[in-house]
Amino acid sequence: MKQFIEYSKEVQHAMDDGLPIVALESTIISHGMPYPQNVETAKKCEEIVRATGAIPATIAILNGKLKVGLEPEELDYLGKTGQGIMKTSRRDIAYNMANKIDGATTVAATMFIADLADIRVFATGGIGGVHRNAETTMDISADLEELSETGVIVVSAGAKSILDIGLTLEYLETKGVEVLGYQTKTLPAFFTRESDFDVNFKMDTAFDIAKLFHMKRALNLRGGMLVANPIPKEFSMEKSLIDNAINDAVKEMDVLGIKGKESTPYLLGKVVELTKGKSLASNIELVFNNCKVASLISIELNKLGG
Numbered sequence: 001m002k003q004f005i006e007y008s009k010e011v012q013h014a015m016d017d018g019l020p021i022v023a024l025e026s027t028i029i030s031h032g033m034p035y036p037q038n039v040e041t042a043k044k045c046e047e048i049v050r051a052t053g054a055i056p057a058t059i060a061i062l063n064g065k066l067k068v069g070l071e072p073e074e075l076d077y078l079g080k081t082g083q084g085i086m087k088t089s090r091r092d093i094a095y096n097m098a099n100k101i102d103g104a105t106t107v108a109a110t111m112f113i114a115d116l117a118d119i120r121v122f123a124t125g126g127i128g129g130v131h132r133n134a135e136t137t138m139d140i141s142a143d144l145e146e147l148s149e150t151g152v153i154v155v156s157a158g159a160k161s162i163l164d165i166g167l168t169l170e171y172l173e174t175k176g177v178e179v180l181g182y183q184t185k186t187l188p189a190f191f192t193r194e195s196d197f198d199v200n201f202k203m204d205t206a207f208d209i210a211k212l213f214h215m216k217r218a219l220n221l222r223g224g225m226l227v228a229n230p231i232p233k234e235f236s237m238e239k240s241l242i243d244n245a246i247n248d249a250v251k252e253m254d255v256l257g258i259k260g261k262e263s264t265p266y267l268l269g270k271v272v273e274l275t276k277g278k279s280l281a282s283n284i285e286l287v288f289n290n291c292k293v294a295s296l297i298s299i300e301l302n303k304l305g306g
C-alpha cells in the first residue's frame with residue numbers, strides 16, 4: 001500500500017536515515033483554527049519538532065496521494081482554504097483517494113496514514129471523543145475506534161469538555177486504550193490542567209512512555225495509546241470562563257441542529273468567538289507543548305528500535 005504515499009523530501013531523508021519522526025494532523029489547520037493563526041501554528045509546530053530533535057511529518061490527502069510531510073505552500077493552501085477543504089476521517093479516505101479530492105485528515109485518518117508510513121508518534125491538540133448527549137445522538141468520534149485499532153501514540157492535552165469526558169474514558173477503557181498522564185495523575189481538560197477524572201497511569205518521562213508502547217507492540221497488543229499532556233500553567237484558562245463558553249456553544253449547536261462531522265468544527269469555532277479569542281491563544285500554546293513532548297517520545301522510541 002506504500003504506493004499511495006508521497007513523502008516530502010525532508011521526511012524521505014529522515015526515513016532513509018532512521019531518524020525519529022512525529023506525525024502532525026491537518027484538520028486542526030483547516031477546521032480547528034482560523035486563518036492565519038492556523039498556518040502560523042502549523043509551521044511553528046514543525047519548527048518545535050525540529051528544534052527538539054525529530055522530523056515533522058504533517059499529513060493530508062492531496063492530488064490523490066497520502067501526503068506524509070507537506071511543503072510550506074501546501075500548508076498555506078490548507079490553511080487558506082480552511083473549511084472549504086474536506087474534513088477527512090477514516091470513512092472518507094477511500095473516497096478522497098478514488099476521486100482525487102483533497103482532504104484534511106482528522107486524528108483517526110492521520111493515525112491510519114502514519115501507521116502505513118511506520119510513524120509511531122503523533123502530536124495534536126485534542127482528539128474527538130464521546131460527545132455530550134451521545135446516549136441519544138450516538139456521536140462518538142472515529143478517533144476512539146482508531147486508537148483501539150492502530151498502533152500510534154497520540155499526544156493530546158487531554159479531553160475537552162465539548163465532550164463527555166467520563167464517557168470518553170469509559171469508551172477507551174472498553175477498547176483497551178491506555179490513557180497516560182505526562183507527569184500528571186489527573187486527566188487534563190485541554191484548556192485547563194485538571195478535570196474531575198484520573199488518567200490510567202502517570203508517566204514521569206518520555207522514556208517511560210516509549211518503554212510502555214514498545215512492550216505493547218512486543219506483546220502484539222493491537223492499538224495506540226493516548227498521552228494527556230497538561231497545558232502549561234501560564235497559558236491555562238480560568239475554568240468558569242471556558243466552562244460557560246462551552247456550555248453556551250453546546251446549547252447553540254442543539255438549537256441550530258448541527259450534527260455529524262460539522263459538530264466538532266462548529267463547537268471549536270464558537271468557543272473561540274465566545275471567549276473573544278482567549279481560547280485560541282491557549283489552544284495554540286498547548287499544541288506547541290504537545291509537539292515538544294511527542295518529539296521527546298519519538299526520540300526515545302527510536303532508540304528502542306520503534
Ligand code: PSU
Nearest residue numbers: 027028032106107126128141142261264
Ligand atoms: N479537537 C480539537 N481540535 C481539533 C479537533 C478536535 O481541539 O482540530 C479535530 C481533530 O482533527 C479531531 C477531529 O480528530 O476534530 C474530530 O472530529 P469528529 O469529532 O468529527 O470525529
Ligand code: MN
Nearest residue numbers: 139140141260
Ligand atoms: Mn462525531
